[in-house]
Amino acid sequence: MTYDFAAWLGLALRWLHVIAGVAWIGASFYFVWLDNSLTPPEPPEEGVKGELWAVHGGGFYHSRKFTVAPDHLPEHLHWFMWEAYTTWLSGFALLVVVFYFGAQSYLIDPAKAALSPLSAVAIGLGFLAGGLAVFEGLCRSPIGQKPALLGGLWFAVLTASGYVLSHLFSDRGAFIHVGAMIGTVMVANVFLVIIPNQRKLVAAMRAGAYVDPRLGAMGKQRSVQNNYMTLPVILIMISNHYPALTGGSSGWLYVAMMCAAGVSIRHFFNLRHVGRTAPGFLFLGATLFILVSMLASTKPQTVADAAPPSYGEVEAIVQRHCVMCHSPNPAHRGITAPPAGVVLDSPEHISRYAPRIYDMAVSSHAMPMGNETGMTDQERQALGLWIKAGARAP
Numbered sequence: 083m084t085y086d087f088a089a090w091l092g093l094a095l096r097w098l099h100v101i102a103g104v105a106w107i108g109a110s111f112y113f114v115w116l117d118n119s120l121t122p123p124e125p126p127e128e129g130v131k132g133e134l135w136a137v138h139g140g141g142f143y144h145s146r147k148f149t150v151a152p153d154h155l156p157e158h159l160h161w162f163m164w165e166a167y168t169t170w171l172s173g174f175a176l177l178v179v180v181f182y183f184g185a186q187s188y189l190i191d192p193a194k195a196a197l198s199p200l201s202a203v204a205i206g207l208g209f210l211a212g213g214l215a216v217f218e219g220l221c222r223s224p225i226g227q228k229p230a231l232l233g234g235l236w237f238a239v240l241t242a243s244g245y246v247l248s249h250l251f252s253d254r255g256a257f258i259h260v261g262a263m264i265g266t267v268m269v270a271n272v273f274l275v276i277i278p279n280q281r282k283l284v285a286a287m288r289a290g291a292y293v294d295p296r297l298g299a300m301g302k303q304r305s306v307q308n309n310y311m312t313l314p315v316i317l318i319m320i321s322n323h324y325p326a327l328t329g330g331s332s333g334w335l336y337v338a339m340m341c342a343a344g345v346s347i348r349h350f351f352n353l354r355h356v357g358r359t360a361p362g363f364l365f366l367g368a369t370l371f372i373l374v375s376m377l378a379s380t381k382p383q384t385v386a387d388a389a390p391p392s393y394g395e396v397e398a399i400v401q402r403h404c405v406m407c408h409s410p411n412p413a414h415r416g417i418t419a420p421p422a423g424v425v426l427d428s429p430e431h432i433s434r435y436a437p438r439i440y441d442m443a444v445s446s447h448a449m450p451m452g453n454e455t456g457m458t459d460q461e462r463q464a465l466g467l468w469i470k471a472g473a474r475a476p
Contacts, residue, residue: 095179102165110312114355118352130146151283151293181255189206210266220232244256247259261315264318280301310348313341325445327340340371347368349363407451408424408426409426410425444463
């Protein structure tokens with residue numbers, strides 16, 4: 083009996099990553115909503131900035147936020163940090179297991195750049211570290227006091243990174259690294275600023291020393307930054323399931339537009355929580371989403387007067403580039419079952435899955451993974467012509 087350790091490790095890490103991410107993002111959404119929904123206490127209470135009464139799960143809750151800090155701290159104080167740390171650690175472990183150990187299959191696209199696995203991994207890590215350094219530099223400069231300018235510059239950095247990485251890595255590898263850059267910055271906000279500042283606040287209170295309100299303000303600023311990055315990072319982490327979005331030469335632009343849509347939608351809800359109605363931001367987000375869906379759904383044009391290839395030619399292309407994974411018993415290293423259950427071992431199956439072949443190998447270059455078999459544009463066009471002609475099998 084053989085045991086596919088790598089596959090099950092990948093499942094465990096992916097599951098943990100999603101669970102931790104739900105907890106972290108849920109907490110982020112909740113606390114930003116809570117902060118925006120506070121109202122002055124009635125009657126006014128010295129030192130209390132705002133309060134909120136809520137009902138949930140059959141019980142009543144009374145939340146209060148202090149202007150700086152309460153007069154005393156209870157023995158038990160809950161810290162929201164492990165949700166963030168677990169999300170990043172599990173995500174980075176997944177990046178290593180899937181994309182770094184499997185760099186030849188998942189990260190490198192020889193048609194884009196002749197990279198060795200070691201150099202590809204070094205580039206990936208360099209972008210993670212470089213993105214964090216750039217973001218921290220912006221935050222700690224005078225630009226950090228101008229949220230709109232900071233957000234615009236950081237968006238430009240991410241867009242430029244997506245463009246560069248899409249010309250170095252496979253589409254899948256490129257955009258997962260942009261998502262990892264965002265996630266790294268988000269967890270750094272927690273690890274480098276929010277938690278250390280909270281520890282300083284707690285230590286000052288327990289020592290009876292002066293509690294600097296700027297520490298709390300800095301923590302809130304980073305928390306709000308994370309709140310705006312949540313929708314883009316979720317989008318990028320699931321984008322691999324949608325090759326029409328990330329595949330092709332314009333994938334970097336489509337992803338950037340979708341991330342801008344996410345930020346716009348998030349801003350609409352943040353304003354709504356403080357009682358401001360700004361439907362323009364929701365409209366902008368929806369418009370960008372629809373625009374990207376129209377642009378990304380435009381199929382490439384094939385040569386109109388070219389005759390479709392014979393089934394024999396198509397079968398030869400499939401045998402060269404697809405069957406190593408899409409067969410009842412895959413021969414590709416690390417793959418034990420045909421991806422998505424697609425088996426291309428007979429004329430009937432090739433014809434049945436022709437629309438999937440078109441989406442994954444013609445309208446995008448998502449398959450073969452990392453184009454490790456070197457499928458040419460002419461072969462992709464031949465598949466497209468055959469499928470457009472009806473995908474007839476003998």
